[in-house]
Amino acid sequence: MSQEICVLDVVALTEDISDRGLLRGQVGTVVELLGPGVCEVEFVDNDGRTYAMLALKASQLLVLHYQPA
Secondary structure, X not given: OOOOOOOOOEEXXXXXXXXXXXXXXXXXXXXXXXXXXXXXXXXXXXXXXXXXXXXXXXXXXXXXXXXXX
């Protein structure tokens, strides 16, 4: 993926992470950059409770945009 991912970017999974119960398309927020191409992503429910937080490769993520480029 050519776009650089930044802290607080809203992202979606591009693949299932079955061992964590996460499905492709689930949305999370980047909370930390761990190294080149690796991000800590937090997934929360509708009540704001974290249900997963894990390190993911940039290739596993799609940055979501809410405004026109």
